[in-house]
Each structure stands twice: as structure tokens, then as C-alpha cells.
Amino acid sequence: MTDTTDTAETDAPVTLLWGGRRLWRAVTADYELSEHETSLLLQACRTVDLLDQLQARLxxxxPIVESPHGLKAHPAATELRQQRITLARLLAALGLPSGEDDDGAEQRTQQRRSTRGVYAANVGAP
Incomplete structure (x- = not known):
């Protein structure tokens, strides 16, 4: 992923809803994504759209609905929780920086980790 100012890449897929399109444009406005990163972003955007729909239903x-067995938590609440976890994992896999540097520098950098991430063996450890 590299910084970019190419506006052609910011066109969101037409299948995305408002929330997904907003995320798509925010990311593609600042970064040039590889093919696999674009795929991850698309899935993250679809997840945002699903979260918006689930939240609207809830x-x-x-938060509580009636069932044949009495009152219970709305099924959308459980699905919201699961989809929030999914979104967090997709965004983590995409590897976007968490924000601007303290000095407000425009240049954003990304820390890349190996496939094993924080679980990689520390080769130099005693």
C-alpha cells in the first residue's frame, strides 16, 4: 500500500451503500492498494454496509424481542457483535495506520509484520 492522489481509484463499486462507499473513498483517496488489499477493502466496505443495516433493524x-419462549435479545444484536469483530479483523489485515503522527506530518507510513505478526518467534531471544 502506498500513498496516492489518483482520483480514479476512489470510485467506489456501485454495489456499496453509503457507509461502505464512504470507507472506500476514504481509503482509496490516500492509498494505492494492491489487488489483495483491494479485495480486503471491498469486504470491509460490505461489512460496514451490513453493520449499518443491522443497526437500523436493532x-x-x-434490543429485546418476543419469541415463543418469552423475551430474548434481538438476533441482530448478536450479529452486530460478530460483524464488528469481522470488520476489525479485515481492517487489521489491510494494515492501515491508526492515525496521523503527533507532529501532523502528511506522510503516512505502515508497519508491515510477517505473516505470523506478533506471534512470530523472536530469533534473537535467549
Missing amino acids: DADG
Whole structure:
């Protein structure tokens, strides 16, 4: 992933809804993504759209619903939690920086880790 100013890459896929398109444009406006990174971003954007839909359903119905066995938590609440975890993992896999440097520098950098990430063996350890 590299910084870019090419606006042609910021066109979001037409299948995305508002939230997904917003994430797509925010990322592609600043970075030039490889093919696998673009795929990860698309899945993250779709997840954002699903989260928006689930939240709208939960807002409309409330957190508790009636079932044949009595009151229970709305199924959308459980799915929201799962999809939030999925989104966090997709964004982590994409490897976007968490924010600007303290000095406000425009140049963003990315820390790349090996495939094993933080679980990689420390070769120099005693």
C-alpha cells in the first residue's frame, strides 16, 4: 500500500451503500492498494454496509424481542457483535495506520509484520 492522489481509484463499486462507499473513498483517496488489499477493502466496505443495516433493524425493533419462549435479545444484536469483530479483523489485515503522527506530518507510513505478526518467534531471544 502506498500513498496516492489518483482520483480514479476512489470510485467506489456501485454495489456499496453509503457507509461502505464512504470507507472506500476514504481509503482509496490516500492509498494505492494492491489487488489483495483491494479485495480486503471491498469486504470491509460490505461489512460496514451490513453493520449499518443491522443497526437500523436493532434501532427499529429495540434490543429485546418476543419469541415463543418469552423475551430474548434481538438476533441482530448478536450479529452486530460478530460483524464488528469481522470488520476489525479485515481492517487489521489491510494494515492501515491508526492515525496521523503527533507532529501532523502528511506522510503516512505502515508497519508491515510477517505473516505470523506478533506471534512470530523472536530469533534473537535467549
